[in-house]
Amino acid sequence: KRAAALTHRLLAFSRRQTLDPKPTDPNRLIRGMEDLIRRTTGPGVHLEVVASTGLWPVLIDAHQLENAVLNLCINARDAMPSGGRLTIETGNRWIDARTAKAQDLEPGQYVSICVSDTGTGMAPEVAARAFEPFFTTKPLGEGTGLGLSMIYGFVRQSGGQVRIYSEAGEGAMICLYLPRHHGVIEEGEVVPEVEQAPRAQAGETVMVVDDEPTVRMLVAEILHELGYQCIEASDGAAGLKLLNSEARIDLLVTDVGLPGGMNGRQMADAARLERPDLKVLFITGYAENAVVGNGHLDPGMHVMTKPFGMEALGSRIRELIES
Structure with a gap:
């Protein structure tokens, strides 16, 4: 529910x-x-x-x-x-x-x-x-x-x-x-339920890095609903510290535009020095695709462009962890 x-x-x-x-x-x-x-x-x-x-x-x-x-x-x-x-x-x-x-x-x-x-x-x-x-x-x-x-x-x-x-x-x-708007309100379109998204296996952990607390909270909420453990960070430096720790991380989900002088791509690249097989999902606004590295993504790096439905995010996370 x-x-x-x-x-x-x-x-x-x-x-x-x-x-x-x-x-x-x-x-x-x-x-x-x-x-x-x-x-x-x-x-x-x-x-x-x-x-x-x-x-x-x-x-x-x-x-x-x-x-x-x-x-x-x-x-x-x-x-x-x-x-x-x-x-x-x-x-x-x-x-x-x-x-x-x-x-x-x-x-x-x-x-x-x-x-x-x-x-x-x-x-x-x-x-x-x-x-x-x-x-x-x-x-x-x-x-x-x-x-x-x-x-x-x-x-x-x-x-x-x-x-x-x-x-x-x-x-x-x-x-x-x-x-005030003088038109009528259309009934909202049907949105797929998060419940339709595939479930996590035991212990799988996703790390979410975004400087907007509302976004982090929503993504973490969805991950918990789907059975994933979730680690959160609000900027590149805090994210990298966790990525360089011993914590289990099956997938990194990060916004590209982060404050503090290190964007999501730079953080992911630095983390891969310690975790060469780290899987990454970048979340970007339409204007930021270029920032991911002029369209050049290393193997195991993927992009989702906002806006997207939560069910789509759940399915994409499952797909990347299993790949």
Whole structure:
């Protein structure tokens, strides 16, 4: 069941991609994520979803909207180290000319998705800089500082706006305002179940290297569902350290674009000095195929281009381990 709940999530969670907007019901999207959000935020956080009835549709890239909401929930969890309440609320909004000018929006009808927490809150000077790329209040090595800037870029590209309402010590509320879409929502296409993907043999271990915690978590979740052991790392240096250890690793699954000066290809090449037979699956955005080495792949190296379904990933992993 848990695997089935994740089948609709594609690995389109990348900051290197074009948007694919479709008419979407935000309430349905959030409902489909509730389990994932609960598992991500943990038992100390009480999740409440307040879904407005008669909510208008929006024209949006649904995978990016899922990523945005999940990132906001992770930020809210991190702001409540000793637990608290996380609320996701949707609503229809008419924004008049005066408010629109203040919010840097066109006047009109919008759908709001607000994520609020009872955490530490943000001082005005932090809130003012929160959308800057690489600005983070987390300790060194714990955050890329890209979460909110990516959400901001995606929402602005979709014709909307993001606003932060917060005071230090008073919790925070971050609202996404997305333009109302006047079309109809098509029923979603049927996505193959993860359960159809082949199962692991005993003890088989896959290492996942990606700097996006959401991506690592989703891939690890799928691997566990399919019976694999999973080791995770967030950059090339941490990945290489594990690859040079004694750990059993049957397959390396890595993003190509990694932070810290060593990309996925360089890490894999360095790891093969110690593990010459290491099998590698590179995950790339469409624009990165060249980075894998001008299209030159050594034997045992393979590529999957985002976005792809989880069932496809499961089958590919099984196929590579058995090859």
